[in-house]
Amino acid sequence: MSIQEQYRKKAAELLSSGEVKLVIGYGAGTTPDRRRPLFVRSADETSKLHLDAACEANLSGYLVTEGLLADRKKVGIFLGPEGIRSVNILASESQLDPDQIVIMGFNREAESVSALEGSNVRDFPAMLAALKEQAPGAGEQALVERIENMTPEERFTFWQAEFEKCIKCYACRQVCPMCYCRRCIVDNNQPQWVQTSSHTLGNFEWNLVRAFHLSGRCVECGGCDRACPVNIPLRLINRRMAMEVLDAYDHFSGMSPDQETVLASFKKDDPETFIL
Amino acid sequence: MAKIGVFICHCGENIAARIDCARLLSAMDDHPGVSVSLDYKYFCSDPGQENVKKAIRENNLTGIVVAACSPRMHEATFRKACAEAGLNPYLCEIANIREQCSWVHSDREKATEKAIDITRSLIEKVKRNNELQPIEVPVTRKALVIGGGIAGIQAALDIANAGQEVVLVEREPSLGGHMAQLSETFPTLDCSQCIMTPRMVEAAQHPKIELLTYSEIEQVDGFIGNFTVKIRKKARYVDMKTCTGCGDCIQKCPQKKISDEFDCNLGKRPAIYTPFAQAVPNIPVIDKENCTYFKNGKCRVCAKACPIDCINFEMQDEFVDIEVGAIVVATGFQIQNTAMYGEYGYGKYPDVITGLQFERLASASGPTAGKIMRPSDGKEPETVVFIQCAGSRDPSKGVKYCSKICCMYTSKHAMLYAHKVHGGKAHVFYMDIRAAGKGYDEFTRRAIEEDEASYLRGRVSKVWQENGKLMVRGVDTLLGKPVEIAADMVVLATAITPQPDAKEFAKVIGIGCDEYGFYNEAHLKLRPVETATAGIYLAGACQSPKDIPDSVAQASACASKVIGLFSRDRLEREPVIAMNNEATCSGCWGCFVACPYGAIEKKDILNRSGELIKRVAFVNPGLCQGCGTCVTFCRSNSIDLAGFTEKQIFAEVMGL
Numbered sequence: 001m002s003i004q005e006q007y008r009k010k011a012a013e014l015l016s017s018g019e020v021k022l023v024i025g026y027g028a029g030t031t032p033d034r035r036r037p038l039f040v041r042s043a044d045e046t047s048k049l050h051l052d053a054a055c056e057a058n059l060s061g062y063l064v065t066e067g068l069l070a071d072r073k074k075v076g077i078f079l080g081p082e083g084i085r086s087v088n089i090l091a092s093e094s095q096l097d098p099d100q101i102v103i104m105g106f107n108r109e110a111e112s113v114s115a116l117e118g119s120n121v122r123d124f125p126a127m128l129a130a131l132k133e134q135a136p137g138a139g140e141q142a143l144v145e146r147i148e149n150m151t152p153e154e155r156f157t158f159w160q161a162e163f164e165k166c167i168k169c170y171a172c173r174q175v176c177p178m179c180y181c182r183r184c185i186v187d188n189n190q191p192q193w194v195q196t197s198s199h200t201l202g203n204f205e206w207n208l209v210r211a212f213h214l215s216g217r218c219v220e221c222g223g224c225d226r227a228c229p230v231n232i233p234l235r236l237i238n239r240r241m242a243m244e245v246l247d248a249y250d251h252f253s254g255m256s257p258d259q260e261t262v263l264a265s266f267k268k269d270d271p272e273t274f275i276l
Numbered sequence: 277m278a279k280i281g282v283f284i285c286h287c288g289e290n291i292a293a294r295i296d297c298a299r300l301l302s303a304m305d306d307h308p309g310v311s312v313s314l315d316y317k318y319f320c321s322d323p324g325q326e327n328v329k330k331a332i333r334e335n336n337l338t339g340i341v342v343a344a345c346s347p348r349m350h351e352a353t354f355r356k357a358c359a360e361a362g363l364n365p366y367l368c369e370i371a372n373i374r375e376q377c378s379w380v381h382s383d384r385e386k387a388t389e390k391a392i393d394i395t396r397s398l399i400e401k402v403k404r405n406n407e408l409q410p411i412e413v414p415v416t417r418k419a420l421v422i423g424g425g426i427a428g429i430q431a432a433l434d435i436a437n438a439g440q441e442v443v444l445v446e447r448e449p450s451l452g453g454h455m456a457q458l459s460e461t462f463p464t465l466d467c468s469q470c471i472m473t474p475r476m477v478e479a480a481q482h483p484k485i486e487l488l489t490y491s492e493i494e495q496v497d498g499f500i501g502n503f504t505v506k507i508r509k510k511a512r513y514v515d516m517k518t519c520t521g522c523g524d525c526i527q528k529c530p531q532k533k534i535s536d537e538f539d540c541n542l543g544k545r546p547a548i549y550t551p552f553a554q555a556v557p558n559i560p561v562i563d564k565e566n567c568t569y570f571k572n573g574k575c576r577v578c579a580k581a582c583p584i585d586c587i588n589f590e591m592q593d594e595f596v597d598i599e600v601g602a603i604v605v606a607t608g609f610q611i612q613n614t615a616m617y618g619e620y621g622y623g624k625y626p627d628v629i630t631g632l633q634f635e636r637l638a639s640a641s642g643p644t645a646g647k648i649m650r651p652s653d654g655k656e657p658e659t660v661v662f663i664q665c666a667g668s669r670d671p672s673k674g675v676k677y678c679s680k681i682c683c684m685y686t687s688k689h690a691m692l693y694a695h696k697v698h699g700g701k702a703h704v705f706y707m708d709i710r711a712a713g714k715g716y717d718e719f720t721r722r723a724i725e726e727d728e729a730s731y732l733r734g735r736v737s738k739v740w741q742e743n744g745k746l747m748v749r750g751v752d753t754l755l756g757k758p759v760e761i762a763a764d765m766v767v768l769a770t771a772i773t774p775q776p777d778a779k780e781f782a783k784v785i786g787i788g789c790d791e792y793g794f795y796n797e798a799h800l801k802l803r804p805v806e807t808a809t810a811g812i813y814l815a816g817a818c819q820s821p822k823d824i825p826d827s828v829a830q831a832s833a834c835a836s837k838v839i840g841l842f843s844r845d846r847l848e849r850e851p852v853i854a855m856n857n858e859a860t861c862s863g864c865w866g867c868f869v870a871c872p873y874g875a876i877e878k879k880d881i882l883n884r885s886g887e888l889i890k891r892v893a894f895v896n897p898g899l900c901q902g903c904g905t906c907v908t909f910c911r912s913n914s915i916d917l918a919g920f921t922e923k924q925i926f927a928e929v930m931g932l
Contacts, residue, residue, distance in 0.1 A: 070888075093864040094891070181912035183860040188913045191926030213911045264870040264909050 003115050004051040007078065007104045012043040014076050020102050023076040024062050026055040037062065051078060053111055058221035060086040061177035064095045076102040081131055082221035085254025086177045087121050089217055095180055098122070098257040121257055132252040144239055163203040165230040168196065172210065172224035172234055178217050185209060207237065215241040216262035219254050278309040278403045281337045282395060283328055285319040285344035287374055294378035296388040300343070303392045309403055311335045320350050325357045332361035339363075339402035343371040343395045364407035366851070366919060371398040393932050400931030404924045408851040413898050415501035416601040417441065417842045422493055422785075425453020426472065427816025427827040428606035429479045434835030435604075436484035440842050443598055444479060445507060446489045450555035451476045453608050457538060459638035459646070461824060462688045463719035469554060469641060476556040490561055494595065496785045499873065499901060500811030501601045501847045511591040513562035514548070519586040521558035525578035526550070534566045536643070540633040542651060543643030548578045548587075552641055562587075602811050602838040605785065605795060606831065607778065609817035612667045612674065612771040619738045620666065620768060626652040627746055628739060628766045631685055638692045648696050650765055656697055657764030661748045662686045662704040663736050667771030669707060675771050675792065680821040682769035683710045687720040689767060690729035702729040703761055705736050705750050713825070732759060739766055772821040787812055795819050805833045813837050852902035852919040854895045861892040861914040867906035868893060875899035876906065 001009075011023040027038030027048050035055045039062075040046055060083045062068070063075065079087065084105060091098040098121045105116030105124065118124050147155060170186070173179045186194045186206060194209060195202030218238040225235040245251045251262040282304040286292035297315050304313040312335050316324050319342060332340065340363070342354045347370035355365035373391040381387040417440055421432045424446030432444040450456075456476075458468035480487055488507060495506040514525075529546035536545040538552055547567040548560050568575035569589060579587040611632055614622045622628045627650045629637075636642040637649065650657055664686050667674035683706070690702040709731070711717040723729045736750035745762040752759050774793035775781070782789040787807040788796040795818050798806040805813050813834040816827040841847070856867075858881065868876040879894035893915070895906075906915045907922075916922055 093866070095862070095864065180864075181860075181862045183912050183914075185911065185913045188860075191923050193913075193922070193926070261864075261866055261869050264866040266870075266872075 003106060003113055004049070006115065007051055007106075008046045008049050010104060011040060011049060011076060012046040014102060015040070015046065016043040019074060020076040021071075021073040022068075023049070023078075023104075024059050025049040025078040025104075026051060026057075026059075029054070049078075051106060051113055053108055053113060055080075055106075055108065055113070056222070056226065057175075058083045058086060058177055058219070058223050060090065061175070061180075061223075063087065063101065064090060064177070064180045069096055069100050072097075072100065074100050074102050076104060078104050078106065080106055080108055080221075081116075081124075081127060082219045083177075084116075084121060084124055085128065085131075085219040086221065088254040088257050088259060089178065089219065090180070091121065091257035092259050092261065125256070128252075128255050132246075132255070143233070144236060144243075147236065147240075159204075159207075160200060162232045163207055164200060165232060166198055166203040166207070167230060168198040168202070168206065169229060171227040171229060175223040175227040176214070177221070177223070178214055178219075185213075207232075207234075210234075211237045211241055214238050216245040216249075216251055217253050218242055277338075279311040279335060279338045280309050280399055280402060281328070281331050281335065281340040282307075282310055282313040282399065283319050283331070283340065283342045283344075284313065284315040284373075284395075285324070285342065286315065286317045287345060287378075288317065291344070291374050291378045294381060294384055294387045295373060295391045296384060299388055300373075300391050300395065304395060304399070307396055307399055310399065311337060319344055320353055325353065328354065328357050329361040332358065332363050337363060339367040339369070339405055341369050341371050341395060341398045341402055343373045343391065343398075345374040346370070346372050346376075366408040367402060367405050369398045369402040369405070371395040397928045397931035401924045401928040404921070404927050406918070406921075408918055410848045411851050411853065411897055412846045413501055413849055415842060415844065415847050416503075416599045418443065418598070418600045419602045419604060419838045419842075420445065420503070420505055420598065420600040421604045421606060423453065423606035423608055423816070423818070424448070424451035424479075424487075424489065425606060425608045425816060425827075426455040426475070426824055427608070427831040428453070428604070429475050430828045430831035431604045431606060431815050431834045431838075432479055432485050433475065433482065434832050435838050436479075436482045438835070438839045438842075439484065440839060441484055441486070442482075443486045443488060443600065445491050445493060446487075447492045447510075448551065449490045449512070449549075449559075449561040450551050450557070451479060451487070451489065452552070452556070454632075455824060456552060456554075457540070457632065457639070458635050459640070459642070460688065460692060462684045463713070463715040465688070465691070467640070469639075473554045473556075476554070480556045487557070488596075489557060493781070493784060496603070497874065499899065500809075501841070502898070503600045503603060503811065505598050505600060505603070507596050507598065509594040509596065511564075511593050512559065513564070513587060513589055513591050514560055515586040515588055516557065516559050518584055519559045520584070521550075521560075522583065523550075523560075524581045524583060525587065526560055528577050528581035530575065530577055531566060531568055534563065539636045539643045540630065542629075542633055542636050554641075562589075602813065602841050603785065604813045604815055604831075604834045604838065605787070605807075605818055606815040606827075606834075607775055607781065607818040609772045609821065610775055612773045614666055614768050614770050616673045617666060617768075620663065620736070620766070621739045621741075621746075622768060625739070625741055625746060625766075626650075627657075627764065628768065630768050630770045631682065631689065632770070634689050634767045635685075638689070638696065646696070648693060648700075655764070657700065658697075659701045659703070659761065659763045660690075660693055660765045660767060661736075661746070661761055661763040662689060662702065662767045662769065663748075664704065664706045664769045665735075666768035668769075675773065677792075677821070678710065679769075679772040680710070681772065681823045683708075683720065684713075684716060684823065686767075686769050687711075687723040687729070691723045691727045694723075694727035694729065702727075703748075703763070704729055704731045705734055705748075706731060707733070707735070713823075734759070772817060774818065778818065785809075785812060787814075805830055805837060811841065850902070850919075852917065853897050853900040854902065854904070854906050854915050854917050856893045856895055857914040857916070858892045858894075860912050862912055863891050863893065864911070865893070866909045866911070867915060870905050870909045872903065872905065873899050873901050875901070 014020040023040040026035040029036045090096050103119050106113045194205045301315050312331050351370050355368050358368045359365045371394045377391050419435050419442050421428045421444045432442045436442045455472050461468050491509045494508045497504045525548045529548045531547040535541045536543040548562045550560050564570045640646040668679040693702050711720045732752045734751035734753040738749045740747050748761045778793035797804045798808050815831040815834045875896045877894045881889045904917050
């Protein structure tokens with residue numbers, strides 16, 4: 001039985017037994033190579049679920065839809081490794097109760113998908129530990145290194161050119177499962193820290209704020225990259241910050257639902273190399 | 277509409293010499309929202325303040341900016357003036373045009389422009405300031421004194437004699453600290469224990485002092501007036517309630533050869549012991565590391581010897597939590613290990629000893645009952661060489677600072693030696709004689725002139741053994757000649773260092789320390805006994821090397837601070853605290869994790885039928901210290917700091 005069939009059957013079982021009230025998965029997209037989120041509420045709809053290499057989106061962001069989990073009922077969800085990590089972060093930031101989430105995990109390879117053993121976020125420690133050890137994707141790493149090797153002026157020019165394209169549509173924010181604030185800082189106009197118009201200064205401000213707010217939290221699902229209509233390589237910024245956090249604090253985000261928020265927590269024996 | 281008053285202080289020439297005050301004044305006149313602007317030579321003076329008050333009353337001002345010195349100097353002065361003129365004191369802002377402008381710039385033109393910018397930015401801030409009311413917090417009228425040496429005892433007694441409760445914590449089995457180890461004290465040569473022990477007994481018997489010996493501080497939480505302290509009472513294995521201190525167990529303990537720390541390893545003690553004869557409390561402890569029973573599971577001789585069954589080998593460390601309003605830190609010092617001077621042979625030659633070891637030799641309660649004897653063979657030394665600054669004032673091998681007490685105690689040692697060994701010859705190598713203090717210089721002169729100590733100005737390069745003597749090679753820089761002395765004993769005046777765990781302990785109690793581990797005072801000159809953490813005070817050598825008179829004086833100063841704090845039921849605190857916007861809070865608890873004071877609480881927002889809508893952060897105003905950590909962490913910008921709101925800071929920045 002293919003994993004798609006397997007998970008369709010599992011979703012049907014979960015729904016008909018009443019264990020979950022909803023399954024969030026992937027449905028057919030506008031073209032055969034695209035998939036879009038699908039909310040399935042009854043067993044007879046589960047045949048609409050798809051699971052293949054085209055299922056790129058990290059669906060965990062839908063879990064924090066206001067009121068969705070308020071009735072304490074469980075929700076089933078299709079999640080890749082990044083999705084599992086982001087559920088862990090959402091749990092550690094008190095946005096959801098991890099035991100309300102029934103995971104149908106999958107690993108996406110170039111042409112196919114395989115099932116991940118387990119249904120609770122706590123069931124994947126070995127997979128997450130392996131991810132932490134894994135080197136980042138080779139293609140991207142080359143670009144990170146190319147930017148690293150630039151002089152500060154070259155780097156500034158590079159990002160200036162990239163950010164100039166930004167139209168402040170905030171698609172990167174909307175797609176990101178970590179951007180769950182009820183009011184984003186950019187929507188606060190008393191005071192207006194981030195300029196709303198899409199000129200260079202405001203664009204820099206927004207993208208820097210975004211980078212800092214995702215430091216130690218981003219799971220590199222690539223949602224922002226895919227969502228950006230003007231193709232700014234947003235994931236690179238997050239990758240760079242993730243490298244920094246891993247290097248400085250040995251912190252890999254989303255390892256467990258009890259993981260500490262890296263930039264908010266402190267320990268008495270933290271190195272204080274930044275204090276002069 | 278804003279009606280702002282701007283007051284430009286010349287501070288004599290301090291500001292006026294570098295800043296064109298007339299130009300600054302006219303620039304402020306034109307600034308939108310400014311109703312009145314004045315300049316004056318000294319606004320902090322009585323007539324200056326009267327001018328401010330008059331301007332507030334006559335113009336119905338809604339806020340003022342005083343362009344003057346740092347707010348650390350006179351913010352309180354002008355806030356008070358505002359209050360007297362009927363304006364909320366938090367509608368007053370200080371534009372620092374002295375420390376941050378006139379004092380640090382030489383170009384008058386540019387300095388004036390900068391002063392205009394600074395003042396304008398504060399006008400923009402004060403326009404957005406809100407009226408704030410001070411926060412009142414209760415004060416727990418009980419003090420914690422950490423350390424039972426002379427400084428701790430003095431502070432505890434002074435506070436207790438003023439009628440306030442004190443908990444005195446000492447980590448050793450007895451009170452006394454280093455002073456109990458000393459023989460005589462300079463500059464009067466009175467016996468240290470004779471003046472120390474009455475104090476120890478008084479502290480132990482005082483009805484207002486709770487004494488916890490053999491105890492250590494585990495954790496300190498809270499803030500001024502309201503600290504919670506967790507204390508570990510280490511297991512003594514002897515029941516303090518029933519033990520009478522008869523000493524039978526000590527006599528019978530078969531372990532007799534344990535190096536005695538109190539005697540600086542010159543003597544021996546059993547595994548169950550009191551550190552010294554007059555120990556307070558006079559109740560022994562079992563040294564678990566060296567006790568035969570704890571090592572082999574057999575012995576219990578002490579338990580058999582005890583006539584009333586006080587020994588309990590199953591005793592465990594106990595933890596107690598106490599609530600106190602103020603903390604006095606009097607954790608004292610250690611002496612530096614002189615192993616870095618290989619050329620002096622400390623540790624290699626038994627007759628090369630430290631000053632503190634000499635104290636034990638000279639002390640009537642010491643291992644030799646006060647006779648000066650060589651540790652190697654028990655002979656009376658005919659010649660003794662004292663080497664000062666064996667670690668102090670030596671940036672390359674030792675410490676940079678002067679240990680302050682060594683000049684005096686070396687003179688004392690030379691004197692005691694002359695008194696105890698007639699015909700003995702004392703040589704002192706010194707760099708400088710630092711004898712500032714009442715009766716101090718007279719004391720060193722007495723050692724030189726009456727007790728005939730030979731003082732040689734210079735350093736010692738090497739000490740080696742030859743024909744049963746310690747050969748000391750040094751230089752007499754006044755004669756410009758090398759010197760070689762055949763000595764029987766060499767005494768090193770080692771440097772005073774902080775306790776080895778001083779830096780970690782600073783983190784436990786939340787105070788700062790310098791590179792060595794000496795605790796930082798809030799201001800070296802004007803607030804020498806306070807730390808930067810309100811409600812925590814410093815006494816004695818934990819702050820810097822100090823002699824007994826200085827330690828006692830500082831301890832009494834601490835006590836007066838504590839008594840002053842306890843003179844009121846409630847404490848007024850600045851209303852600079854964080855506030856949370858519950859509508860926009862997403863409950864991520866970053867603030868909860870980040871807050872170093874535990875001031876963030878979780879608050880449930882319920883609908884009319886009592887169902888939970890969401891859980892948000894709530895800032896407890898009693899606990900919040902206004903540090904702003906939560907503000908910087910809050911991604912949705914929901915938390916703000918009263919008196920420094922983002923709106924105010926933004927206006928201030930944009931005003932530049």
